[in-house]
Amino acid sequence: MMNDPMTTAKAHANLALVKYFGKRDVPLNLPAAGSLSLTLAPLTTTTAVAFDEALKEDEIVLNDAPASAAFAKRTRRFLDLVRDRAGVRSGCRVRTSNNFPTAAGLASSASGFAALALAATRAAGLALTEPELSALARRGSGSASRSVPGGIVVWHEGRAADGSDSFAQSILDHSQWDICVVVGIASEEKKAVGSTAAMTRTATTSPYYPAWIDACRRDLALAQDAVVDRNFTALGEIAERSALSMHAAALAADPGIVFWTGTTVEGIHLARTLRKRGVEAYFTCDAGPQPKLVCLSKDVDAVKNALETLGGVLRTITCRLAGPASLV
Numbered sequence: 001m002m003n004d005p006m007t008t009a010k011a012h013a014n015l016a017l018v019k020y021f022g023k024r025d026v027p028l029n030l031p032a033a034g035s036l037s038l039t040l041a042p043l044t045t046t047t048a049v050a051f052d053e054a055l056k057e058d059e060i061v062l063n064d065a066p067a068s069a070a071f072a073k074r075t076r077r078f079l080d081l082v083r084d085r086a087g088v089r090s091g092c093r094v095r096t097s098n099n100f101p102t103a104a105g106l107a108s109s110a111s112g113f114a115a116l117a118l119a120a121t122r123a124a125g126l127a128l129t130e131p132e133l134s135a136l137a138r139r140g141s142g143s144a145s146r147s148v149p150g151g152i153v154v155w156h157e158g159r160a161a162d163g164s165d166s167f168a169q170s171i172l173d174h175s176q177w178d179i180c181v182v183v184g185i186a187s188e189e190k191k192a193v194g195s196t197a198a199m200t201r202t203a204t205t206s207p208y209y210p211a212w213i214d215a216c217r218r219d220l221a222l223a224q225d226a227v228v229d230r231n232f233t234a235l236g237e238i239a240e241r242s243a244l245s246m247h248a249a250a251l252a253a254d255p256g257i258v259f260w261t262g263t264t265v266e267g268i269h270l271a272r273t274l275r276k277r278g279v280e281a282y283f284t285c286d287a288g289p290q291p292k293l294v295c296l297s298k299d300v301d302a303v304k305n306a307l308e309t310l311g312g313v314l315r316t317i318t319c320r321l322a323g324p325a326s327l328v
């Protein structure tokens with residue numbers, strides 16, 4: 001294992017239709033409720049890892065440049081989990097790159113920790129099952145658990161105190177439904193409040209937080225039924241209300257958390273206008289301003305054209321379902 005050539009893995013970003021926004025355990029990234037997501041191509045992180053006894057400390061390269069101190073620290077902490085599990089002590093060389101902009105509100109931490117979990121465990125001589133790998137990726141970033149499986153994915157809330165039953169699983173293969181997402185890039189600036197801090201503030205100060213968590217549990221059950229029935233209308237309506245409810249809970253935190261800009265709000269109205277015109281598009285949005293519209297492939301050109309003409313949208317990225325994290 002030591003001094004071997006690098007082990008390379010890739011994983012895709014994901015977009016939640018039933019959102020994760022609240023933790024029952026912060027260090028273990030255990031969610032207050034389950035969530036449901038789409039694993040998305042072409043948004044990919046590719047990560048190469050090698051353990052090397054000659055290394056005094058970990059060497060971490062992001063997009064061909066030495067990683068920032070904060071990125072390196074978070075990566076090193078994750079590598080320590082892998083080293084502990086594998087009984088490995090040596091330093092580690094990590095080269096990771098994203099084929100999409102880190103600041104685009106597309107959760108590069110999700111694809112990043114999923115790819116790192118797979119590459120690092122294999123490089124350390126471990127062969128984890130997919131649920132074990134998903135639970136491990138979760139330790140890096142909660143949403144990374146959902147970038148391990150492909151297609152349409154459910155991340156289970158779980159009950160165990162150690163988090164062993166809080167992992168994500170595919171409920172539909174990526175080839176089985178032609179769902180698309182058109183992401184409108186409204187701003188490439190770094191977000192004002194990070195997801196973890198926003199969740200903590202919302203959980204501790206928003207009067208709507210308990211209602212939000214109850215809504216997640218109800219919507220997760222309904223969304224799973226909609227996937228089984230391939231009922232896009234039902235799934236889209238659930239996705240739009242889950243996003244709006246999450247933002248409502250965050251807006252009611254103290255001080256209020258406003259991820260939206262005017263362009264985001266225009267995106268909500270655009271989805272509704274499109275539906276009146278017979279183009280079935282549903283709005284969603286995460287911990288940033290980018291409006292994202294979910295549709296079926298037959299409507300993707302109409303949705304992309306409409307989003308590109310919206311004031312404040314700089315450009316769009318069109319995504320479709322992707323497969324699971326894999327070795328390259």
Ligand code: 2P0
Nearest residue numbers: 016019020141142143195196286287
């Ligand atoms: C989601 N988000 O379900 C939600 C919606 C953002 C808003 O998962 O603290 O980066 O590392 O577990 O995974 C972003 O949260 O947070 C996220 P941590 P993460 O996609």
